Amino acid sequence: MNQRVYLDYSATTPMKQEVLNEMLPYFTEKFGNPSSIHAYGREAKQAVDVARDRLAKAMGAKQDEVFFTGGGSEADNWAIKGIAYANKQKGNHIITTKIEHHAVLHTCEYLEKNGFEVSYLDVDQYGMIDINQLKNAITDRTILITLMFANNEIGTIQPIKEIGALAKEKGIYFHTDAVQAFGNVKIDVNDLNIDLMSISAHKIYGPKGVGALYIRKGVKINSLIHGGAQERRRRAGTENIPGIVGFGKAAELAMETLETHISHTTSLRDKLVKGIMEKVDYVRLNGHPIHRLPGNVNFAFEFIEGESLLLSLDMLGISGSSGSACTSGSLDPSHVLMAIGLSHEIAHGSLRLTIGDFTKEEDIDYVIAELPKVVDRLRQMSPLYEKVKGGLK
Numbered sequence: 068m069n070q071r072v073y074l075d076y077s078a079t080t081p082m083k084q085e086v087l088n089e090m091l092p093y094f095t096e097k098f099g100n101p102s103s104i105h106a107y108g109r110e111a112k113q114a115v116d117v118a119r120d121r122l123a124k125a126m127g128a129k130q131d132e133v134f135f136t137g138g139g140s141e142a143d144n145w146a147i148k149g150i151a152y153a154n155k156q157k158g159n160h161i162i163t164t165k166i167e168h169h170a171v172l173h174t175c176e177y178l179e180k181n182g183f184e185v186s187y188l189d190v191d192q193y194g195m196i197d198i199n200q201l202k203n204a205i206t207d208r209t210i211l212i213t214l215m216f217a218n219n220e221i222g223t224i225q226p227i228k229e230i231g232a233l234a235k236e237k238g239i240y241f242h243t244d245a246v247q248a249f250g251n252v253k254i255d256v257n258d259l260n261i262d263l264m265s266i267s268a269h270k271i272y273g274p275k276g277v278g279a280l281y282i283r284k285g286v287k288i289n290s291l292i293h294g295g296a297q298e299r300r301r302r303a304g305t306e307n308i309p310g311i312v313g314f315g316k317a318a319e320l321a322m323e324t325l326e327t328h329i330s331h332t333t334s335l336r337d338k339l340v341k342g343i344m345e346k347v348d349y350v351r352l353n354g355h356p357i358h359r360l361p362g363n364v365n366f367a368f369e370f371i372e373g374e375s376l377l378l379s380l381d382m383l384g385i386s387g388s389s390g391s392a393c394t395s396g397s398l399d400p401s402h403v404l405m406a407i408g409l410s411h412e413i414a415h416g417s418l419r420l421t422i423g424d425f426t427k428e429e430d431i432d433y434v435i436a437e438l439p440k441v442v443d444r445l446r447q448m449s450p451l452y453e454k455v456k457g458g459l460k
């Protein structure tokens with residue numbers, strides 16, 4: 068029986084036992100609706116307050132600046148559409164990048180069909196934006212800069228502090244999709260001048276289907292979900308109490324263990340990169356060599372089909388990803404890998420392996436032992452590789 072090695076922490080994380088323990092009573096005996104004024108309702112409301120407080124502390128915000136949502140995608144939609152429609156008297160121009168998650172890109176495309184203009188910034192070969200290109204893109208009609216904190220595929224971390232300072236200086240709202248960064252890097256919304264920030268519980272060892280949007284006090288934003296008066300009249304719908312409780316606990320744990328989490332994932336990441344680079348030829352590391360998420364590895368193997376590589380690894384019990392979880396299954400090369408300038412062929416030969424708290428040293432040893440063999444076997448089937456190896460090219 069093969070070992071089972073999960074290396075897809077950027078797609079989702081397993082929930083921690085402490086998180087589940089804290090959630091469980093809210094499915095059964097503590098089942099109240101926080102909008103009810105009786106004891107059951109008050110108990111549920113108090114649980115939401117505790118979770119909100121924990122999240123606020125984890126990002127340096129005030130409690131009443133944190134709003135729960137049904138996940139990171141909803142938070143992105145709310146931030147972008149909410150700012151666009153609330154500020155359209157001031158302007159109709161939004162700036163983003165070509166490497167955002169589809170929750171941001173498709174929201175921007177939707178707004179373009181509805182009278183807004185969007186500038187999509189390029190990135191360099193490492194996935195980094197150019198702050199001068201950002202400055203030049205700003206017009207007197209710009210109302211929002213929405214720019215991801217860290218990329219979900221290649222792990223590149225953007226210069227968020229500089230972007231926040233620029234947005235503040237120009238009087239433009241700054242939203243960041245921090246779904247991948249939160250819990251992996253230290254974030255203080257005031258220090259970084261962030262006005263709006265999306266986060267999601269299932270990326271930080273919490274439950275799926277719950278997220279949050281940080282909205283700085285005073286920011287002019289419309290609601291996305293209309294109905295009841297929940298979330299201080301800004302996001303209708305009976306709250307997902309167990310989910311919110313789990314998110315709060317996961318955020319608290321993430322902050323308590325941030326340093327050890329970063330050193331654990333960074334050292335395994337570096338070991339994996341070194342191990343593969345030493346044993347395999349015609350391979351490069353996608354993403355920034357230094358400014359990248361601690362647990363992110365993304366290789367581009369030449370002369371290989373990423374899908375075949377994934378399937379072969381899956382048979383060995385190794386679970387990775389060929390791009391973002393949302394794009395796997397489609398044959399189009401990832402928009403992120405295209406944006407950093409990879410050819411279609413090399414983009415198709417890319418493999419993302421993301422490391423987390425439960426990854427062990429022996430898991431990485433196993434991958435370093437098996438992956439080169441798989442790459443070698445698949446390349447034997449590539450006529451081009453044979454040619455290159457034989458020096459015929």
Ligand SMILES: Cc1ncc(COP(=O)(O)O)c(C=O)c1O
Binds near residue numbers: 077140217244392
């Ligand atoms: C950068 C980024 N933004 C947004 C999302 C969407 O979050 P959720 O799955 O909670 O809707 C993801 C999930 O993969 C992500 O990686």
